Amino acid sequence: MTEPHAAQRHQQRMQRKKTVVDAAIARADHDQGLLLVLTGNGKGKSSSAFGMMARALGHGLRVGVAQFIKGSQDTGEECFFRQQEQVVWHVLGEGFTWDTQNLQRDRDIALQGWMVVQEMLRNPDLQMLVLDELTYPLQYGWLDMERVLADLRRRPPMQHVIITGRAAPQALCDAADTLTELSDLKHAFRAGVRAQKGVDC
Numbered sequence: 552m553t554e555p556h557a558a559q560r561h562q563q564r565m566q567r568k569k570t571v572v573d574a575a576i577a578r579a580d581h582d583q584g585l586l587l588v589l590t591g592n593g594k595g596k597s598s599s600a601f602g603m604m605a606r607a608l609g610h611g612l613r614v615g616v617a618q619f620i621k622g623s624q625d626t627g628e629e630c631f632f633r634q635q636e637q638v639v640w641h642v643l644g645e646g647f648t649w650d651t652q653n654l655q656r657d658r659d660i661a662l663q664g665w666m667v668v669q670e671m672l673r674n675p676d677l678q679m680l681v682l683d684e685l686t687y688p689l690q691y692g693w694l695d696m697e698r699v700l701a702d703l704r705r706r707p708p709m710q711h712v713i714i715t716g717r718a719a720p721q722a723l724c725d726a727a728d729t730l731t732e733l734s735d736l737k738h739a740f741r742a743g744v745r746a747q748k749g750v751d752c
């Protein structure tokens with residue numbers, strides 16, 4: 552049985568915690584479209600973005616997806632989300648430089664892709680955009696960072712944008728409202744386990 556003074560101490564601690572949490576909640580008093588950046592070497596960037604997308608769809612929002620790097624196999628999220636009425640899904644890259652080894656072609660593909668994103672950034676009916684693996688064309692300099700940031704700033708005020716990919720450039724991190732770095736503490740792939748359906752693809 553809990554001793555009376557232990558129970559009382561617990562209650563006081565929880566009361567103090569509640570005061571702090573309630574004050575923080577009261578301070579968060581406005582709504583806006585957010586720029587979220589998920590970066591780092593750990594697993595969970597794209598799957599976190601698609602988790603938020605599922606939340607948004609659950610609330611009846613419309614979501615646009617732009618995938619800048621397309622893997623060789625279809626992912627579960629692509630198969631699933633393409634079936635949803637409220638989703639627009641664009642594949643804008645095919646593997647880029649390690650497949651094509653052609654710089655000008657990579658730049659052209661990235662630029663054409665960004666034009667598709669620009670359209671979505673002008674569409675207030677899309678309340679969330681997932682720009683999956685956008686950090687790569689930025690990091691390689693195929694897309695101009697200032698131009699991308701300017702287009703992001705001009706988007707509809709309530710539109711959320713989620714950007715994923717390793718090595719997000721500093722300017723993008725600075726522009727983010729919510730910035731998460733996932734660290735690679737352990738990954739089953741290094742123990743010889745192939746990509747598993749439902750977990751990795």
Ligand code: ATP
Pocket residue numbers: 592593594595596597598599715717735738740741746750751752
């Ligand atoms: P996920 O899509 O699973 O959230 P991610 O978006 O964080 O992963 P990417 O760099 O886009 O990671 O890599 C995509 C694929 O590589 C996924 O199959 C993922 O499981 C795998 N992966 C992610 N991080 C690592 C890692 N540190 N080591 C090995 N494989 C990884």
Ligand code: MG
Pocket residue numbers: 596597598684715716
């Ligand atoms: Mg990813």
